[in-house]
Every structure is written in structure tokens, then in C-alpha cells.
Amino acid sequence: MADSLLAPPQHGCKEYSKLERRICTCEDLSSRFRVTSRRFTQQYSQIYAVRLMATRPVLERAAKKKWGDDIFIQKLMDVKTGLRCCVLGTLFKAMPLQPSILKEISEEQGLNPLPAQARLTSDEDCLILEDESQRIALTGVIPVSKSVTGAVIALVGQELSSGRFEVEDYTYCGIPPQDIISLDSCLQQGEDRFVLLVSGLGVGRSSRDPLPLQLLIDTVSGQLGGPFVQEMCSKIVRVIVAGNALSEETKVDKKERGSKLLTRKVDAISCEAVKELDELLTQLASCVPVDVMPGANDPANYLLPQQPFSSCMFPETAQYSTMHLATNPFHSVIGGVSFLGTSGQSISDIYQFSNTENRLDILEHTLVCNHLAPTAPDTLGCVPYFKEDPFVIKNCPNVFYAGNQPLFQSRFVIGDEGQQTLLILIPDFCKTSTCVLVNLRTLECQPMSFGSELTGIEEECLQVKIDGAETMDKS
Template identity: 30%
Template sequence: MVEYSELINKDISVEDAITRNVLDKQNVSEEFKLNTNQRKYDKQYFSMYQYRFKNLKDRIHINSLEKWGDGTKKVDGQLVKKQDKILDITSGQLCWVIGTVFCDLKNKLNILQDVEKGTDDIIPNIPDSYIGDDDDTSLAVMIEDESGRAILHNEEFLQKNILVSGCIVGVLGIEIQAGIFEIMDIAYPTFAPQPPLSLETGSGNNKIALISGLNIDYHVNDIKLDLLTDILTGELGSEKERDLIKSISKLIIAGDSIRPLKIIDNGEDFVTTNNYGSKIQSRFDSKSVEKFDKFLSEILPSLPISIMPGNNDIAEICLPQQPLHKSTFHNNYQFLSDPNYLQNLTNPQWFEINGIKILGTAGQNVEDILRYINKSSDVNNEEVKSDKILSIMESQIKWQNFVPTAPDTLYCYPYDDFDPFIFEKETPHVYFVGNQPKFGSEWYKYDDDKFVRLISIPKFSETGEIILLDLDNLQTEVIKISV
């Protein structure tokens, strides 16, 4: 970890510019880019769920048969049978079945209740947790298909294995009473193909920088932001540290670049605004937008930048979030047409850099899952949340679905017979999420020679941390700016 607090107010002589490595090959996917005709809400979400289930069911079936068989294997001395439908489950018979997980939680948003209250035309406040207090007993995790539902029972198992609404899984167990299924084991989909990747020890001179949560505010003089600019342009640091900065070939900003104004609240559980601003006032200060634009212009063209929108940016709230409006980049408009300088991207986003498949999000998909597993008493405990981030990311790889809670509790566009959030064609080599409370990085190995590097990117405005990813060996390190 590199600390820059000692370099403040020091007179450091530097060259006018630094020379960086050029990436051999870089690509961004257009998979999440929507045209005008696609950005409509005249479709039902049913076909999206159906597509998800159809795509993942056969892959779960493969793993389930291998683990449990169908009348050919025994567990605890009892023969295991496959059931095609939840309705076919027989009490006392050990079996397995494939279905969609549904969580019935106390604090989950409910559109039917909103209609009843007459508040379905405004955006509701999202609770910090969908679960009540520690003594709350309203939590119910179910498995469902077109034939019916069964409540999953086994608290110890469910605490060790994260399951949230929208996951498609196979479950092994036994019906202990009508509609209550004692879960004993779980099966996930087979993994989508992952392109071969040969890692090297490398020279350490080929890195990308990952950052999120800049939360730029015109009214706040953030010294960390000024230092960040100087560091990325090579105008601050010792010779050794500047050599480290030279190794950075690209900067990816993973959402929440501009701090929004305080949301107007009507005193109830609903807000009178949306991400474009209410009828009364905008959620964003134009001066803060200009400050962000100026920040970019000071780094460009010294360092290529890719920008993804986040929950607090000037973008739609629905996933996939579309690129920020071009007017945001008034001083950098000339760079938008050249992907080697400034890429204005969607959230989520697929990257391909030097043959490495990278998937990134601004963090809403992880934050929403935290609401399923954090009790109300835990929501302000950053350590509790941090400990669960990488576990959630690992679970998303297992589910082969990195946004399972859309559209149940996370806003998304109603795709027609398609789900862009499942791993259908490929599994990434690197998966990062932005705007998390703490940095985290680990390998998730799911086969003898298959792995995913998981990276949790913290909010820069709170931690002053920049994450470096080495493209030669997929190792990570942190630059920390302390003031």
C-alpha cells in the first residue's frame, strides 16, 4: 500500500509528462446499450424470468444429476429421486427439484400495497434492510416453479448458503410437512465457458486503475481529489512511485462520480423526485458536474478513462444504466469519439483487455443483496457489510446470475424474452463491483484450471483508495491517499 500523506506540501520536481504502456487490445461490449425502442415499459417481466429459468434449468440439471442421481444414489441410506415439479414432491421422500428462489421479507417493497395507498406513481424510499430486527420471524425463503411453492427450512444451512429472490437452483431435501421442504444440499448451474488465459509473473508494468465513489461536490474542497489528479498525471510522488503510475494504462471509474443534492422527502416513505430531478429542483448542482468535467480534462489525454454511471449519478435508475449524457463532458467532448481517450459506458459493462474478460458494475447489484441478508440492526455496521461483499460476489458467480434480484427489488428494463444479467455465453476472468465500504480481493476457483478474480472497490471519497489490477497476473494492490 502506498501512502501519500507525507508528500503534501513537498516540492517535487517532475517531468512535464510521463510515458505509459499502450494496451495491446481493448474492447468494450455493446451488450447493455439500449436503443430508443428498447427503453420502453410496455412489456411484462414474465418473459425475462422465463428466459432465465429456461437457460439455467438445463445447466442445473446436469450438476444435480451428477451430485444426487435419479434413483441411482443414496443419501443417509435413502434413495434420492428427482421430481420434475414442486407439486410432485411427496412427504417423507428424499428428492431434488429445480426452481426459482423467492424471499418473502418484512420490509420488501410491495407494488400492490403502493396501489392500495395510491402512491404507485412516485418512487418509494428503499429500506436499508428487507429484514426486520434480530427477533423478527417474518423471513421466509421459498422455492417455486409454475406448479407451486415450498418453504425452505433449515436455518443453519440457509445462513451458510446465500439465496435471494431470482436465483435458479436445485435443492435436495425432504418434505417434513405440507409445503415445508427441509433443505439438505444445493446445486448450481454449470459454468458458462471461460476463454483460456495464461497468466505470467510479468514485469508489473501493465496495470489498470479502478476507482469509484468520487462523489465530487463543488461546495467541498476535497484535497484527496486534487492529490488524485496529481498522482494519476505523474506530478506527485517519489521516482519509485511515479514508476508505478507509469505502469497504469487505463483508469476505470465505476460509478457515483458526482455527489447528489439531498433528496426532497415528503415526510413519508416515498420521495418526490427521480434521478433526473423533481419538478421543484434538480438532484444535482451544475457546478459539481462542471467540477467533474474539469477533473477529467486534467487527466486526459495523459491517461485513457472509462466511465460507468452509478446509483448517484445523472442517469436512469434502471439497470442497465445507460451512458452519461454527452453534455456532462462539455470540456472533453472532443475525446468522446475516440475510445483510446474517453469511453462513456453503461453500468454494468463488459471489458476485454489483452484477452482478459472483465465484468464490472457500480455496486447496486451487491448493495441490494445485502438488504436480503443484513438485519436492520446491522445496516450501519460497515464491518459486517464488508465481510459479506466477496461472499455475495462469489455467490453471483455460482448462481451464474450477477443481478438476480432484478426486477423483483432492483429496477431494470423489461427485456423481451431475454435476461442480460446471466452468464450465458461466458464467465469473466475478473469481476469487480464499485462503491463498497471496503477494499477486498480474492480468487474464486471453481474448477481445476478455472478461476475468477473478485474485486470490491471502495468509495474513494471515504477511503482515498485506488485499486490497481496487474494485467499480467491479475494481482491487486492499493494506492491510498491520506490527508
Template identity: 30%
Template sequence: MELENMAQPSFILNQLKQNQQPVSKSQKLELDIKQSNRFSLPSSNQNIKAQNSYIYCIRYLSMSKRFKIEHLKDSNFVEAIQNIQNLNGRVKVMGTIFKIMKLKPYYFQQYTEIKIADSIQNEEICYLEDKSGRIKLEFTNCQLNLPNNTSKTIKVEDLITGIVVMIEGQIVGNNIVNVQCINLPDFIDPPIYKPLNQTTYVCLMSGLNYDLENNTTKLRHLIQYLQGNLYFGYGNEVSSNISLIIIAGNLYGKQRDAKSCLTGSIKQLQDFKQLYNQLQENIKGVDELLNELANIIPVAIMPGQNEPVSQMFPQSPLQRAHFGESFENNTKIKFLTNPSEFNLGNIHFVGTSGQNIQDIKKQQNIKDQQDIDLIEMNLFYGHLAPTLHDTLIQQQQFTNDPFIIEQLPNIYFVGNMKKFGTKRLSNNLRIISIPQFSESGIICLVNLSTFECFSFEIQ
């Protein structure tokens, strides 16, 4: 489970030299995306508005079944938090973590000047809740036991709201427990990885942040590389074997603030017209870019934070109306939800555009953690977006919690991270951190026949 350093060109060349036969474009394997409807809005339940407490209850009931049976048979185990009131000594109990942060950055405060670093303060208070009540948690040299049979020391600032845990500790006051140990739910084994019998790559990228006002040289070089007209030698053999491009969010660039345009002066009216024209040109430019990409390789697109769709999780696919030229000329573009779950052959993928990990960063001390470590912990929690209903807003049409990880994927990727990273957690599971292309020029390539993953920089 060590982090693999696959960003160096020497690594790429060595991997390409091993057991790889050049494949002509006519022999390129076509991959059919079979998308799950797990994160699609239920059309029959559009008028259902599930309460947050109901979703938390569903999450707790599902996750509580994953703890080891020996914990439940322990003489110190207490089934409900309210039963702790009349007890003394050591206890073990399950519940959902809830943090009270003095400067918690709620989603409706996203445009204020509160910084993420400012929201993590020593004044944080942590509770454990179930449907019967809550208890206050105190931490002194507390150990977090991970599903991979390792442990680490944690403090209250290392926890996040929404995760279901089992705590072990000493009752030190009225509804107050000093926690010595926290257990996470058991890991679910991913499906057996069944490699393709032909060298085939999937190209993962995110954060193209298309904006005509910025330099689009990297995007032009990307198209030339995918066409095989850039990076000769072994690099061309990779590009000729790429069967699918997946764009994990932020296809569009972030537009400048329009607040100053929403009043009636002549100057502000001109600013609004300029902003509208800029949006129109960027939408047209993205359409042309996708048309060029799809003429080379099929493309699948997930929405992100900058896209013109609802920002509530899960996000619906982008509207085809924005891509008139692309759909008029070809049918090799597929729109996915965010998060998205799909199969390529027998290989199971789950991916997000990064909002779930970015929101975890708002509540957690991440000074010494890489993005890839946060992605790994995300799987350990057993939930793709545990901070939903707290600092991340969710669609209310669901009567269940689709973000509970019922089955681990073979490949879990997260877009719009700071840097590239990958870990192979088992023979059947790999996680990938995808950086923003506009800043790094990096694309991630996954070999579906060998399960290897590396980055490639487009300059």
C-alpha cells in the same frame, strides 16, 4: 481462494521491486476497450415489454442445464414441482427461490425510513417455484453446496430471491419440504488468462462523489499522482505504467433532497435556484476533472446510483452533452454501460457499479460477510443480479436475461463497496471489491502482465 491482503504499502513496494522495468511515458501501452453490447438497450425492440414471469422462465431454463447429470438421474429427482403433491419421502427438485419478507424494501419504497436491518426478520417465508407451481421450504441444519466443492450451513435469511437451485429434502406436509441440502449450478470455467507482455496497469476506482461543497483535496492529489508529481520512487513507476482509468459509478455526489423545493413559496423558490446552481456547478466541475484526467490517461466511465441517467438496470452510458469541455479537447473518454462487459487485449472484464450487491444486502444476513465474499457468491449464483424484478428494477426492453453468466470473466469488479478486497478464485479468475474514493482515498491497481491486484491510498 484465500483473501489476499494487498492494501499495505509494504506489499506494494515488494511487488513493484520484482521483475519490473521502468517504462517512460512514450512507451506506455495503449489499451483499446472493446465493449460488448450485451447490456446495451436493443434499439430494434424498444416497444417490447417482456413480462417478469417470462424473464424468470428464461433464467430457469438456462440455469437448470448447469446442474450435474447425476442429480438428474437420481431416483428421488422430480422434474416439476407440481408432481410433488402426490409423493412422500425424500425428493430432489429444481426451481427458483422466492422469499416473502414482511418488510421487503421494494424499489418504490427506497425513500421511506425502513432500514435494511429491519427488513430481515424471523417472519420470512421461503418458496421454491417453477412454471408448474410452488412449494414452501423449511430449514433445519441445511447445507449449501458451493461450486468450489465446499459447503456451509445456511438459514432462510441467508437466501435471496431469484437464484436457481436444486433442493434435496423430506416432504413433511402438503406442498411443504424440509430442506437438508441445496445445490447451486456448476461453475463455468473462465477463459484462459493471457497476460500482456509489458508491465501495464489498469486503475479501478469508484465513488468519487464530486461535490464542490466538499473538500476536493483527494481529487487534486489523485491528479498529481497520475502525473507522476506525487509519491516518488516506486510509486512513480506505477503511475507511469497506468494505461487506463475505469470509474465504476458515482462520479457525481448525491444531491440533497429536492422535495422541499417543489412548491411555490419565495423561500422554496430560492432553495430550488440554489439547488439548480449547485447541480450546474458540479456538472461543470466533473467536466473539468475528467478533462484533466483524460489529458493524462484514457478514462472509461460507468454510470452509478448518483448519475443523471435512468436508475433501471442495466444503466445506459452517460450522455456526452454533460462533458462538453472534455470532448472538445480530447477523445480519450469512453462511456460504458452498467453493468459493463469488455475486453482489454485478450483479457475479459465484467464490472458493475455496485447496485446488484447492495440490493443483495437488503435480503440477506450479512453480519459476518465481507463485500468480497458477497461478490464471490454472486458468481456462484450464476447471475449478476438475481434480485432483479423483486427489489431491483430492470429495463423491460430485453427479450432475454443478459445478466445470466454464460461465461466467467478473467476479472470481475464491483464498485462503491465498503472496503477494498480481492480474491483469486483460480489461475484465470480474479474478483475485486472497489471502495468509494471519496471516503477511503483508495484506488485499485491491476497489473495485466502478472494478474496481481493491490490498493493504493491517496491522502
């Protein structure tokens, strides 16, 4: 019996070929998101001036392209009542429902914390345009409910006798110019290579089902799945973890109130969660390069851009050269394809302060505005830059993504100058058990879901679904 079990396959059995991990070149272009100076003495007002200065040439070209070269562009201080002109500036959205610490401490009824709301818009919201010289209130065709503070915009209209500027039409910067793709030789020869995008691993969550995440790791490492899945996963050249690798529950220890992330005197629950995350990332980094971005729930700085994790948090994974601790936002070029994305804070913030229902529309809007986080620093914390705004998008990426979203969505957008960008909303893996595969050769993406279902009382069936294709292994 033992001899028959250890004997080579009989005649007619298909011999399994050994699969090797494919590779692609990768370049980190996130140096502008690295904070070199930690001085916080300067004011935030300068960042708006720098933002407008950086985008003004692009905005002027967009205005002339839409309304003609003879359009009269003026600063707000030179606007004449009744004279039709074009003005450029930064939007400010006055919102009565926007939380204000000054309002809370000045009103007696505001001492108690207000309940959290999903949307903070109201019919009383109004827009104000601001440039280097002054401000002016807006009226007219501009959509107040869908606009947010911090977006740079060009307006055509005239000043009314009431002092308001009546908007006839408006335009944003538009999709920025895009560099020509120089693909790796393997992609030019027609071979497929994939990048796996995942976010919201949620390690440390008490109600988390650990099975889908382990299925993901086993599938990527080639220990699970049939020939089709293993062949596809061998072509995954990189994994990007787009924030929230830890659960929100790890922020504060329930037993020791005030025990925050990785404190010295109190053993916070995040310590065990980080240890578990290190073990999981070790399994991934042992077979494929991994980029790990911090998120809102992770033990990193709160202000954007978030800096990379400290390597001392991952003593096991840090031994692998394939482990790369990245910033948030993160910009990289993989196989000649440009990837730019965030862990999703900017998209969630715009969703809360506008009436735009489709988050994919919000992601596209940030690209059209040429800015990764237009609501920073008004409602989204960021470092008080005064010389440059690193969130300005000067070159259009090939793949533009946002992590930790409620569901998977994707869209292919084409600019007026032929720019081609794939927009992706990466779902929260802890809630959806879904990640995203991006084909570097075709810029197509597909969801990849993991789960289990009971097909009998004592039989469990593990499932891996890739864009309709399904593989099934019984345990």
C-alpha cells in the same frame, strides 16, 4: 544566480529519463447491456422464466456432479409426497419487513414513510421455490437468512404431507466456464501493466475534500510522486470509474424543492457538479484511456442496466478519443484480461435483504449463482426483459468487481474446472480516498490511498500510499 539555476545538472546528478504511457488493447463486450427497445408494456414475470431457462442446463450439470448421474430431476408439478427427488427453480423470499406500497396505502398507520433500515431480515422470513409450473414452500437445511429472491437453485429432498418441500441438500450453478486468456505480447514478455479501478468520486458534495481526488489525477498523469510511483503510474493503461462520480446531494436542489437532475426550467446544483466533473475527467483523459460507468447517484436511468452518459454532458472530455462512456454493468477485455463489474447496486441490495455480513462473500455468491443482479426486479429495478436476461454470467471473468463499497477487499477464487477469478470490492473514494490497482500480468491487486496530514503549523505533507510503499512530497 539565474545562470546557475538554468544550468544543466552538475556532474554526478542522476538524469531523469522520460517516461511514456504504456498501452494495451481494449475491447468493449457490453453490447448486451445496451437497451435498444424502450417498451415497458410487458410483465416482469417473463424475466424469471428466461433466467431459469438460461441456467437450467448448467444447474442440471451441477446437480448431477454433486449427487450423481442417477439423481431424479423433476418439475414441481410432478413431485410425489414422500418420494426423494431433485427440483430446480428460482427462490422467492417472503419478508414481512420488505417495503410494500400496497401495504402503506392500505394501512392508516403506514401513510407516514417508514424509517430507512440497514437490514430488512427477520425470523419470520420464509423461502418459496418457483419453476415454470407452480410454487412450493421450503423447509429443511437451506439457509433462509442468507438467501435472496431471484437466485436459481437445485434442491434435493422430498415433499411432506403438509405440502412443504423438505430440503436435504442444495447447490447453485457454480462458477461458470472461463475462456483461455490470450494476453498481449507485452504481458507475455513479463512486463507489468495496470488498470486503475475507482468509484464514488462524489463530485458536488458540500463536505468533500477536493485534495485526494486531485492527488489521484496528478499521480496518474505523472505530475506527482517520486521515481517509483511515476514508473508504476506510467504503466497504468486504463482507468475505470465504477459509478457515483457525482454526489447524492446533486439529486435534488435544497433551494428549489423538486429541482431534479439537469432540469430545463430550474438550474439544478448537478449542473455545476457535472461541469466540475468534466474538468476533472479532462485531466485524466488527456493522458490515459478512461471508462466512466454511471451509478445510483449519477444523472442516468434508474433501471439496470444503466445506459452510458450522454456525451453532451462532458463537452471538454468528449473531444478526447480516450474518453469512453460505458454501461453499468460493464464488460471489457483489457490486454486479454476479462473485466466484469457493476457500480455496486446489486451488492448493496443483497446486503440489505440478507444476513451476510461480508460483502465480498456476496460478490462471490453472485458469481456462483451465475447472475450479476439476482434480486432484480424484485427489490432492484431493472428493464422488463422478456427474450433474454443480460445479467446471466455465461463466461467467468478474470476480474470481477463491485464499486462504491465501504472498504477495499479482494479475494482470489479458483473454480472446480480451474477457473481463476480476482474478486474486488472498490471502496467509495469520497469516503476512503482509496482506489485499486490491478496488475494485468499477475492478476494481483493493491490499494492506492491519497491524503494529507499537517506535520507543522505552516507545513503540509502530501502522501501517496501504495500497498505499504509511501511517497511524500512537501508543498
